[in-house]
Amino acid sequence: KAGVTQTPRYLIKTRGQQVTLSCSPISGHRSVSWYQQTPGQGLQFLFEYFSETQRNKGNFPGRFSGRQFSNSRSEMNVSTLELGDSALYLCASSLTGTRINNEQFFGPGTRLTVL
Amino acid sequence: AQKVTQAQTEISVVEKEDVTLDCVYETRDTTYYLFWYKQPPSGELVFLIRRNSFDEQNEISGRYSWNFQKSTSSFNFTITASQVVDSAVYFCALSDSSTSGGSNYKLTFGKGTLLTVNP
Numbered sequence: 597k598a599g600v601t602q603t604p605r606y607l608i609k610t611r612g613q614q615v616t617l618s619c620s621p622i623s624g625h626r627s628v629s630w631y632q633q634t635p636g637q638g639l640q641f642l643f644e645y646f647s648e649t650q651r652n653k654g655n656f657p658g659r660f661s662g663r664q665f666s667n668s669r670s671e672m673n674v675s676t677l678e679l680g681d682s683a684l685y686l687c688a689s690s691l692t693g694t695r696i697n698n699e700q701f702f703g704p705g706t707r708l709t710v711l
Numbered sequence: 712a713q714k715v716t717q718a719q720t721e722i723s724v725v726e727k728e729d730v731t732l733d734c735v736y737e738t739r740d741t742t743y744y745l746f747w748y749k750q751p752p753s754g755e756l757v758f759l760i761r762r763n764s765f766d767e768q769n770e771i772s773g774r775y776s777w778n779f780q781k782s783t784s785s786f787n788f789t790i791t792a793s794q795v796v797d798s799a800v801y802f803c804a805l806s807d808s809s810t811s812g813g814s815n816y817k818l819t820f821g822k823g824t825l826l827t828v829n830p
Contacts, residue, residue: 629817639802639820652817684754700818702748702756 598623600689600703608709614675617706621668621689628670629700630662633684642685645670646692674708682710713738715805717821724793725829732788732824734803740764743807745779745786746818750800759801762786793828800825 601620609615621628630642641654645664662672668689674681684707688700714737724730736745747759760770762779770777774791790797804818 631818631820638822639804639818641817641819644817654817686754686756688756699758699761701758704753704755707754 600687600701602685602687602703602706604706605704606707606709608711609677610711611677611679613677614673615677615708616671616673617685617687617708619670619672619687619689619703621670621687622701625689625691625701626668627690627692628664628668629688629690630670630672631686631688632656633686633705634680634682639686642672677710679710681708683708713805713807713819715803715819715821717801717803717824719824720822721825721827723827723829726795727792728828729789729791730793730826730828732790732801732803732826734786734788734821736784736786736803736805738784738805738807740807743805746804746806747777747786747788748802748804748820750802750823752799756802759788790826793826795828795830798826798828 600622603618619628627646629644631639632642633639642656642660643650643662644652648664659675664670684705686705687703690700716735718733722730743764745762748756749759750756760777767779767781776789778787800823802823803821806818
């Protein structure tokens with residue numbers, strides 16, 4: 597069974613641009629969560645999608661948005677990039693995400709660098 | 712509010728030494744789950760263990776063992792006879808109803824401990 601895939605793996609953008617990251621969950625998984633990892637703040641929850649609906653959102657500005665498609669693939673978008681958005685963005689999938697013990701499987705991440 | 716503290720930022724050991732990674736958590740809930748993840752240099756988080764708040768039994772898996780103590784709100788992770796391949800960042804994480812909103816799911820992570828095992 598294929599794991600969680602994320603594309604692209606590396607990305608370089610300049611301030612003010614926007615970026616879209618993609619995540620394909622494990623086949624059959626319907627919940628996709630996104631996390632931002634930086635040296636200073638560590639791993640922080642961005643949002644979670646289930647059946648094309650955002651169910652939970654972390655404390656990030658509105659420049660961060662996402663969506664999920666009918667095949668459970670998810671994208672996250674960051675508009676008007678800032679230097680502080682440079683981070684590793686991790687996607688995680690789980691079967692349903694409806695129980696707090698539901699195990700999440702992480703992808704390799706997308707390394708975003710903002711110049 | 713929920714919080715996970717990993718006081719050890721970096722640990723360096725020599726191969727075959729035993730090493731314990733500390734994790735202390737805060738939650739108001741009686742039902743919660745604790746996790747450990749390993750993040751090798753490749754970046755992908757690898758699930759190691761999940762433990763629910765009602766099960767304080769310690770667990771052993773090969774060279775890995777976990778000690779869960781509700782009385783001290785700790786969930787420590789020990790690697791016995793460490794190996795170079797154990798070098799990675801290790802994260803402890805918490806999920807409870809306040810973090811998950813009761814019906815969905817997110818993890819609160821500690822800052823991680825960088826473990827370096829030298830040959």
